[in-house]
Amino acid sequence: MIKLFFNKNTFVNLFFTVVLFGCASQSHQVINAYKPGDENMSCDAIQNEIARAEIIIESVVKDKSNISGAEVIDTVLWGPFSAVARNQNYKAALEAANKRLERLKILKNNKCIDTESDIIETKNKTSKQFKQLKAMYEAGDLTKSEYDIALEKLLN
Secondary structure (H helix, E strand, O other), X not given: OOOOOOOHHHHHHHHHHHHHHOOOOOOOOOOOOOOOOHHHOOXXXXXXXXXXXXXXXXXXXXXXXXXXXXXXXXXXXXXXXXXXXXXXXXXXXXXXXXXXXXXXXHHHHHHOOOOHHHHHHHHHHHHHHHHHHXXXXXXXOOOHHHHHHHXXXXXX
């Protein structure tokens, strides 16, 4: 008789592994509107946080409008479930980033007097770093995990 390569336990383990790790789509960071020590931040730190929140918003909006190969694969493999989960992540990330941005602007208005050029300079600097990081990832210079770690450092 021919032995089956997969027994029942192997099949169940394989199934749950695919279900747990099968979705290849990128999920966006959902940030907190309030962080410990917000009131103690310097004006520069507040401005950096504002730029980071704006970059998160721009990134989510851009990813939401572009369909990647991973998203197509997810939709083929998992049907509408992956699309629903992806849209929920987009919505949660945008809402959280907007709340954080609103909170930071209140802190800034209460604490800081910045010029418009300072705001633009900080946003441009952080945006440039983000674009360089993304280009390195897309060129294959960084793995997905290295990219995620570097992005986390940039956004925090």
